[in-house]
Amino acid sequence: MEINFIALFLAAIVTLVVGFIWYHPKVFGTIWMRENNFTEEDLKKGNMLKIFGLTYLFSLMIAMTIISLAVHQSGAIGMIGGPMMVEGAKPSFSAFMADYGMAFRTFKHGALHGCMAGLFLALPIVGINGLFERKSWKYILIHAGFWIVCLTLMGGIICALV
Structure with missing residues (x-):
């Protein structure tokens, strides 16, 4: 399984595009x-260049992590050491990849895993921070919703194209 870096770069742009829409007045x-x-x-x-530049860099880090969540074959690669x-690798690895190398590699499947990451990772993280910062539920749900949408789209792109 080779990584399609164009897919990662594309998936990382998702947070910027969705952010422009989501946080529009x-x-x-x-x-x-x-x-x-505010x-x-x-x-x-x-410094908007710094804000958008670091946002893209962090989004790229997220996209790289989503590979392991959305692409099941990454687990097989991990089992042999990367x-x-x-x-x-032993012949059994090649046989496995020949049989299942492209199984569940669709946008829909990746979007499912991205959405699950949003619900079970992003929502609790944003929620915990929001609660301790004494933020409202509107604040928490706006940010969590943003991340659920972003991770859903990123998961879909990565699973379909990586």
């Missing part, structure tokens, strides 16, 4: 600003 942006006590002026401050060990 006509969607959840106005509520998000109110829940954070003004339009507050949002104009800051991609560097494929050449020296």
